[in-house]
Amino acid sequence: MFEGLKMLGIGLGNFLTLGTIFNVFWATQLGIIVGMLPGLTATMGIALLTTLTFRMPADNAVLILICMYIGSIYGGSRSAILLNIPGTPANAATAVDGHPLSRQGRAGEAIGIATTGSFLGSVIGMIMLALFTPLIGNFALSFQSIEFFWLAIFGVVISGTLTAPKDPLKGWISGFFGLMIAMIGMEGIHAHVRFSFGNIELSGGIRLIPAMVGAFGFAEVIMMMKHQKVEIIKSEIKRVIPRFMDIAKYWKTIIRSGLIGTFIGAIPGVGEDIGAWVSYDFARRASKESEKFGHGSIEGLIAAETGNNAAVGGAIIPVLSLAIPGSAPAAVLMAAMYIHGVRPGPLIMVENPQFVYSVVAMFLLATVAMFILGLSMVKTLVKVLQVPRSKLMPVVLVLCVIGAYAVESRYFDIIIMVIFGLLGYVMQELDYPVAPMVLGIILGDILDKNLRRALVLTDGSLTPFFTRPISIVLIFFIILSMVSKMRWFNLFMGNVKASIKGLFKRR
């Protein structure tokens, strides 16, 4: 524990130089702008910055990426409040109560509250990150091939269930499709090249960053251009700095949303958007003034913004401890860590514990920068929202093309970007979530190697797959997440609940 604090202190100390602070501020401010602009998401922002930072030293590069991550998830709340368009998918829940507030002429207040909520959410996420990464990392040291196999299946299934709550079947299809994509190229045990059809470029496999730049960048460009432009609300922004009592009144909501957000963020492939929705939903149910939700409730706005920023910290926990991303932006962050030679995973607490605490320190700096920047220059920045889409989107595509190309200077990566962009767009139109597919692309290799290794270890016996304690827990959650969406299960659970309630009533 104290060793952790010491390492955190060292980490923080290393970053307190003028150059680093300068990096923190520009990266966070850029993140806020990226988040504000609908069509530029956190994923896209991190992917682009990865290409721009990959000649920097590892620590600085990861710091800038984390600033971008936190800044953009927060920045999306601006457009959600002022335009009723979430700047990133994570801010969809923010729009529900934030926009009515700005219609009532309280836009400045809403921005201030969203900023404070994001700040507190981020702080809670950071504390959980510092506490749980070492714990989970040490626990995961006991994982063997069988557990990693189940973890990969668990990730894809649960991500499919939660990112497509209306139609989980499509979420699972998306996840397994991602696993299939990961099968393309050279496999990890015998170096046999699969599904390349004689194409040399394909034998290297599908790279994550071009695929994600396509699925989250190019696909967004098409989505944004599909719809006509919207008018910005001319709401006068008066006081931005929130009153202490407005926030303190809802301390329970803040803590609850922070914890829920972190937890949801930590689930593989389930990111900030779901984190915000779930904490919003919980806040509404627990609230004394739930009738105000949807009509400009301060509590709802706080819940949504605390939830999504807490999910950022949550999403980084499995990245560091298991090498499994908790969300789409975290997946790019993880890819960037690999590019910089940092190898996250269970061994990180053995090989490089300082890095974990450095990440916490980076998180702290980014959070503070977000808070300061979020409360200043509000009026100037709002002007960014007035840039018309037809002027912004071609530039975004230019960045997508160069971003996909830059990491490895391969023309083939541009083609991958385009294919995944079209695929991502079609998937969105047909209601397939994209995040499980991305997670599948990452987990495919883990699944492939570990299933085959496990079969060698057990000599083909399937029994250990179902009898080892951690496997049983994972299987339980896989089955639960699958059946919980089926009608008969919900009817059954409803009956069980009713009969339990009945038992207590009779007394």
Place this chain on the structure above:
Amino acid sequence: MAPVQTSLKNKRPAGEKMPRADFITSVLLMALSAFVIIESLRMPRLEHRNINPYTIPGMVPAILGVIMGVLSITLFFRAMRYGGYRLSKHTTAATSSSSASAGDGSPQKVGFWHKPETLRVILTVGFCLLYAIILVGWAWYPIATFLYVFGFIVIFEYDRTKGPGEQKRIFILAGVEALLTAVLVSVVFRYVFLIRLP
């Protein structure tokens, strides 16, 4: 922008929304899984290398193919239940509008090819493909970028009801922005990040 959810809960059964699209997708996915399974079975077993038979390269793809097969068959039957096999648009529209009376109006009334959104999507995709696939490989990068940005802005902002003389502003602004983008992106990537441009 990703499709914005309005709530986590939805009482309407999944699969009712787009049975026809689901039907077509499920058939494509079934074909994909069949293809993957066959390819995996045909994959070399590397016997000459004396590898452990449980580690043959085709193992995991084959399993994934089977899982995807099961999922796509489920989707197939669900789409069948909601009448997705009826390939004529009108019958589908009739069934879905009768069952979705409480839903979001009747979006299928205007034909897909006649919606303004369709044109916008086709224009966007066409322009982006032209740039990313053809222009970047063929022309010098800054020129390709300039042409693309300029063309994109003009296409989307040009108002056909007015004469070109009245809209000089659009051309000038588009030109300035295209020039700035092309020069800035090229210079920054070439000289700051030291990347050989495509």
